[in-house]
Amino acid sequence: MATWGLIVEMTVGMGERKHSEAYVMAHVEGAREEALAELERRARRFTPEHPRSPKRLRLFRDGDGFLLVIDGAWQSYGVRFTVAELLEDTAAPVPSAPSGAEPEPVDAVPSPSEELYEDGVPVKPAWLGRTDLS
Numbered sequence: 001m002a003t004w005g006l007i008v009e010m011t012v013g014m015g016e017r018k019h020s021e022a023y024v025m026a027h028v029e030g031a032r033e034e035a036l037a038e039l040e041r042r043a044r045r046f047t048p049e050h051p052r053s054p055k056r057l058r059l060f061r062d063g064d065g066f067l068l069v070i071d072g073a074w075q076s077y078g079v080r081f082t083v084a085e086l087l088e089d090t091a092a093p094v095p096s097a098p099s100g101a102e103p104e105p106v107d108a109v110p111s112p113s114e115e116l117y118e119d120g121v122p123v124k125p126a127w128l129g130r131t132d133l134s
Contacts, residue, residue: 003086004028004035011077035083043081
């Protein structure tokens, strides 16, 4: 079963500091059509941060997503909503091993002699004392 990311790209900031940023709003497991339907619901309910008093909002369907164009008093802003299949996630939770199976070794586990804080963070950072860093 595919996992789909619901992604929003929006204009943030004002004036010369105006730029685009992208965020993953949610993940949807299932068919692409289900993810696209959820994305449309979110696009229709979306409240933009800029402009504060929009004069006109227009929502367009565009291939794998939607484009919301917001006209303000002086400038227009754009918000793009896209559905995209998740291919890799470096921070995804590790699936639990089936019962009776032995877990795979993890390279990043600190050695038992390494001193750790209560939350598991090493007291001495891994980079401390390395001579190959400038």
